[in-house]
Amino acid sequence: MQRDWADIWGGAVLALVGAGVALHAGLRLDFGTLRAMGPGFFPVTLGVLLLLMGAGIALPALKRGAEPVIFRWLDAGAVIAAILIFGLGMGRLGVALACFLAVIVASVPAPHGGWLWRVLLAVAVTLLVWVVFILGLRMGLPVWPRFG
Amino acid sequence: MTAWEGIAYGFGVALQPDVLIYCLLGVTLGTFIGVLPGIGAMAAISLLLPITFYISPEAALIMLAGVYYGAQYGGAVASILLRLPGTPQSAVTTLDGYPMAQQGRAGVALFVSMASSFIGSILGIIVLVVLAGWLSRAATAFGAADYAAMMILGLVAASTIGSDRPVKGFAMVVLGMILGCVGTDVNSGAQRFTFARTELLDGINLVALAMGLFGVAEVIGNIRNAERQAAPERVGFRQMMPTRDDLRRIPFPALRGTALGSFFGALPGTGSTLSSFLSYAMERRVARRPERFGKGAIEGVAGPEAANNAASITAFVPTLTLGIPGDPIMALMLGALVIHGVQPGPMMLEARPEMFWGLVVSFGIGNLLLLILNMPLIGIWVSMLRIPFRYLYPAILIFVCLGVYSVRGSSFDMGVVAVVGIAGYLMALARFSPALLLLGFVLGPLIETNLRRAMLISRGDPMVFLERPIACGFTIATCLLILLSIWQVWRRRHG
Numbered sequence: 001m002q003r004d005w006a007d008i009w010g011g012a013v014l015a016l017v018g019a020g021v022a023l024h025a026g027l028r029l030d031f032g033t034l035r036a037m038g039p040g041f042f043p044v045t046l047g048v049l050l051l052l053m054g055a056g057i058a059l060p061a062l063k064r065g066a067e068p069v070i071f072r073w074l075d076a077g078a079v080i081a082a083i084l085i086f087g088l089g090m091g092r093l094g095v096a097l098a099c100f101l102a103v104i105v106a107s108v109p110a111p112h113g114g115w116l117w118r119v120l121l122a123v124a125v126t127l128l129v130w131v132v133f134i135l136g137l138r139m140g141l142p143v144w145p146r147f148g
Numbered sequence: 149m150t151a152w153e154g155i156a157y158g159f160g161v162a163l164q165p166d167v168l169i170y171c172l173l174g175v176t177l178g179t180f181i182g183v184l185p186g187i188g189a190m191a192a193i194s195l196l197l198p199i200t201f202y203i204s205p206e207a208a209l210i211m212l213a214g215v216y217y218g219a220q221y222g223g224a225v226a227s228i229l230l231r232l233p234g235t236p237q238s239a240v241t242t243l244d245g246y247p248m249a250q251q252g253r254a255g256v257a258l259f260v261s262m263a264s265s266f267i268g269s270i271l272g273i274i275v276l277v278v279l280a281g282w283l284s285r286a287a288t289a290f291g292a293a294d295y296a297a298m299m300i301l302g303l304v305a306a307s308t309i310g311s312d313r314p315v316k317g318f319a320m321v322v323l324g325m326i327l328g329c330v331g332t333d334v335n336s337g338a339q340r341f342t343f344a345r346t347e348l349l350d351g352i353n354l355v356a357l358a359m360g361l362f363g364v365a366e367v368i369g370n371i372r373n374a375e376r377q378a379a380p381e382r383v384g385f386r387q388m389m390p391t392r393d394d395l396r397r398i399p400f401p402a403l404r405g406t407a408l409g410s411f412f413g414a415l416p417g418t419g420s421t422l423s424s425f426l427s428y429a430m431e432r433r434v435a436r437r438p439e440r441f442g443k444g445a446i447e448g449v450a451g452p453e454a455a456n457n458a459a460s461i462t463a464f465v466p467t468l469t470l471g472i473p474g475d476p477i478m479a480l481m482l483g484a485l486v487i488h489g490v491q492p493g494p495m496m497l498e499a500r501p502e503m504f505w506g507l508v509v510s511f512g513i514g515n516l517l518l519l520i521l522n523m524p525l526i527g528i529w530v531s532m533l534r535i536p537f538r539y540l541y542p543a544i545l546i547f548v549c550l551g552v553y554s555v556r557g558s559s560f561d562m563g564v565v566a567v568v569g570i571a572g573y574l575m576a577l578a579r580f581s582p583a584l585l586l587l588g589f590v591l592g593p594l595i596e597t598n599l600r601r602a603m604l605i606s607r608g609d610p611m612v613f614l615e616r617p618i619a620c621g622f623t624i625a626t627c628l629l630i631l632l633s634i635w636q637v638w639r640r641r642h643g
Contacts, residue, residue, distance in 0.1 A: 006578035007316075014319050021326050021341075029338055035608025039333035039340055042596045046326045053319040069577045075371045076573055079364060079545060080566045087549045087562030102549075103542040109371050110538035125543045133550055137202075 004066035011058025015051050022047025075109040082106035094144040095134065099126045149501060151277050158505030162513055167207045167506070174211035175514045178218020179522065182225070183532050184540070185232040189219035190583060191366050193480050194358035195544075197487075198551040205488040206503050210510040212481055217269060217460045217511070220420070221518050224261040224453055225529055229254055229380035237420045237456040240428045244441060244448030251444050254380075255387025255526075256394055260446050261453040262522055264402035268409055268454030269515040272461030275410040277508060279462065280497065284469040287494035293602035293612045297622035298416065299472055299595045304626050305417025306475065307584055308633040312640075317584050320575075324588025325595070327352055334593075335600060347560040354483045356552050356561040357589065360568025361575075361582040363548040367541045368573040383530050385523060394446055401431050401447040405454035413459030416466050416474035420459035427455035461511055468492050468504055471594070476583035479590035 025043035032038025086102035093101070103122035110118075133139045149157065161167060174196075181192035192215050200208035223235035228245035241261060248257040290298075307317030330341045331351030342348040390398075405427040412423040431451040432438045441448050464481075466472045471493040473479040485492055490500060497504050522529065552561050572582045606612035613623045 010316075010575075010578040010580055011319075014323065017323070017326075025340065029340060030336070033608060034603055034610065037600045037603060039336045039338035042592075042599075043326065043329045043340060046322050046329070046592075050319060050322045050326065053315055053322065056315050057313075057319060071574070071577060072368070072372065076368050076570060079368050079371075080570060082542070082545050083364065083549055083562065083566050083569065086546060087553065087565070088559055090549075090553065099546055102546060106542040106545050107538065110541075111372055112536070112538055121539060121542060125546055128543065129546055129550070139550070139554065 004061040004064045006069045007061035008058050011054045015054025018047045018050030078108045094142045154505040158509030161502045161506030162509040170207045170211040171510050171514050174214025175218035178215035179222035182219035182222025183529050185226045188235050189216050191362040194362050197355045198554045205490050206506045214514045220457050228257045240424045240452045244445045247444035255383045256390050259388040260449045264450040264454040265457040266519050267402040268406045268457035271406045272458035273511045279465045280469050284494045284497050292598040294618040296598040297619040301622045301626045302416030314633040320581050320584040321588035324585035325592030328589045328592030353561050355555050356564040359548045360565040361572040364569030365572025369576050380533050384527050397446040398450045401451035402454040405451035406458040409455035409458030410462045413462035414465040419475035420456040423459045424452035424456040427451040476587045479587045
């Protein structure tokens, strides 16, 4: 058992976000009155509420134990990298290459050794995407890399 | 339009070939997603949202609804065979469904779950028609204060009922409402939290938010967990034949479950997960020999499965007649309708009958399709459980990207998906509910609009929430719920 870090950090982050939202909206947006609420009324109120709740989550957690939480860096990193490779690379790399690379990267954290299945999977998914989205739905995307 | 005329009209809508195909596509995909543990109906509906931009609004609604109730059927399969709930709604089915599978009666358990799901859905449709007609007449008396009070009740109920840490749920709702503020303020035209990005003028893209929270975050969280499951035993059509005694045990639990599910499904904020748990508790209480429960009692499968299916149908009552989504999945549905330019509300039954009656009839058709497809095809669904997750998730990620890209071709939205995906994974790890965030995101702007309108009408007097009888009822219920959850937390700490 260790301290309930999930709630301590979660509550602290929420409280910070709440304070930031309330400050930002309070300084830049018109608060208005209860009768004629301005654009700032709702965000400021919500920000203060979130600040209070974040404190209400984090403070009691300081005295409490909980099972440790494991953040899987590799899994999260590979998935996000795959999204960015495909999402941002589609236009320049073309769908075929971007999709192939993204599947390879995404499959890295899978708990199963060997590279052959990863390459075969990448080819299969790329073919599927090409058939469904380019041939079938006629999405206007470049298939091959553009040089120059 | 009377109910009979409406249903006749609905058949005309739902039996159009293309609508029928989208209905079939929706229920099949929903069953598939429901069967796979780790990926829920929320992820499936988010994945399909972009496709709906290419089809008519009624076909879109029918398809997305099909995904939802199809997932309820599919969710039971993994619950019974692997003791892994395919969807949260079917978690309680593991309690007696899995013991039945261990006794070699997996096929019968699947039969019971499908039969009672079908009973729950069909009776739920009748409740939906009656309640929707009644509520849309009553809703003409609803003012802005009443709407605001009802939505606040829905948010409080969703974050407190059945939760052991209500403050965490409520914080997620508030965070969602803050995210809902981003964009141009409708009343004043002021820009809020846009940081001079033109992409944010219309607010955060619902599709990108939902895909990140449910598609991406669920993939990250399941890469390792989903791989450890044991292969299920094979089940065919022949193993599903129940005995006479099994059949005798289905109807009454299914009817009681339907009653509970219809009631809690239509209430904002409660929904199908709660009603399936309540139905299980009720079956245990009314049973002559409650010690059979947990060891493979048919009643423990029949009641909850009927309850969650009935609830998933009646959940459409507040969404379609008041424009108020009662649970996060309905919030996503409402978001999809708004993107299509359809604003559900009391006038919808009159103004857009093709949406309401088409949906009602498609519920019947879809459930019939599920029953006649799933019984003979059960072997295929069970073999889906053998597909390792590592072959599925890279393809899911690619579909997420293409889906978000197809909305408006924006690389900014791709960044939103990545950031929200990480945030959603962290939230799941720390047990903060991403579904409640989405509910707050969709309901927040509606609450703000109605609150501002109510305050303008009442000249700034907050007593309007106690003076109007409808609003007063909701306000009192909200206060009672808050007091109840404070009392429960206090009792747990000092009890």
